[in-house]
Amino acid sequence: MVTPLSYTAVPSEYGYHPEPDASPEPALQAVLWDMDGTIVDTEPYWIEAEYRLVAAHGGSWSEEQAEGLVGQALTFSAGVLQAAGVELSVREIIDTLTEQVTARVRESVPWRPGARELLLALRERGIPCAMVTMSEQQLALEVARHLPDGTFELLVTGDRVAKGKPHPEAYETAFDELSKTRPLRKECVVAIEDSLPGVTSARASGVVTLGVPHFVALPPDSSDHQWPSLADRSVQDLENLVQSHAGHPEDGRVTA
Numbered sequence: 001m002v003t004p005l006s007y008t009a010v011p012s013e014y015g016y017h018p019e020p021d022a023s024p025e026p027a028l029q030a031v032l033w034d035m036d037g038t039i040v041d042t043e044p045y046w047i048e049a050e051y052r053l054v055a056a057h058g059g060s061w062s063e064e065q066a067e068g069l070v071g072q073a074l075t076f077s078a079g080v081l082q083a084a085g086v087e088l089s090v091r092e093i094i095d096t097l098t099e100q101v102t103a104r105v106r107e108s109v110p111w112r113p114g115a116r117e118l119l120l121a122l123r124e125r126g127i128p129c130a131m132v133t134m135s136e137q138q139l140a141l142e143v144a145r146h147l148p149d150g151t152f153e154l155l156v157t158g159d160r161v162a163k164g165k166p167h168p169e170a171y172e173t174a175f176d177e178l179s180k181t182r183p184l185r186k187e188c189v190v191a192i193e194d195s196l197p198g199v200t201s202a203r204a205s206g207v208v209t210l211g212v213p214h215f216v217a218l219p220p221d222s223s224d225h226q227w228p229s230l231a232d233r234s235v236q237d238l239e240n241l242v243q244s245h246a247g248h249p250e251d252g253r254v255t256a
């Protein structure tokens with residue numbers, strides 16, 4: 001989708017005929033950020049809390065099981081932990097894990113390389129950002145308070161949606177709410193994710209999806225673009241993704 005053509009009158013022997021000007025390149029309008037593993041390296045905190053919780057209930061937990069929960073909705077994760085022997089309700093499991101991870105973040109925020117710098121650059125340019133995370137509000141607010149006011153215009157957390165990632169509801173909610181105060185086009189909005197449930201959710205919502213794998217590798221065709229890291233990445237790099245995607249919206253590409 002491109003912006004409407006504007007017309008300039010040009011002379012001809014029959015009078016004037018409209019001639020289309022070149023359409024401007026699509027601009028970056030907003031950025032939607034996953035949190036765990038994308039903005040902050042909290043996956044080790046979650047895994048540590050999972051091991052501790054399962055051990056306290058006499059069960060066993062493995063690296064493979066822990067990796068399987070990366071990016072998933074907390075309600076899903078709680079069900080897996082119950083199957084591993086945790087004799088608590090889903091709500092009790094979520095609260096226990098969230099409290100432990102929030103406490104660790106309060107002590108030290110494990111920023112992912114380049115994430116904080118890119119967030120601040122977007123804020124300086126006035127490009128709105130939303131956090132779209134399956135973690136609950138308690139943890140999202142703890143991370144957000146370590147950034148300047150206004151860095152995030154919106155927080156969409158796991159306790160705000162009925163269906164967690166990989167369902168697109170969270171990203172659809174973020175797009176719709178940001179759209180209430182400004183016109184947005186999905187091909188001009190970038191979502192940044194590190195996990196397969198996350199890129200699946202974002203891509204299904206229709207926005208341009210950038211995978212930055214961290215704890216678990218992403219299949220090469222799972223997102224529109226992939227970067228190995230956000231380190232040294234700029235707002236211009238995100239704008240280039242939007243422009244590139246406009247030319248090849250159906251391609252899954254890897255950008256070095």
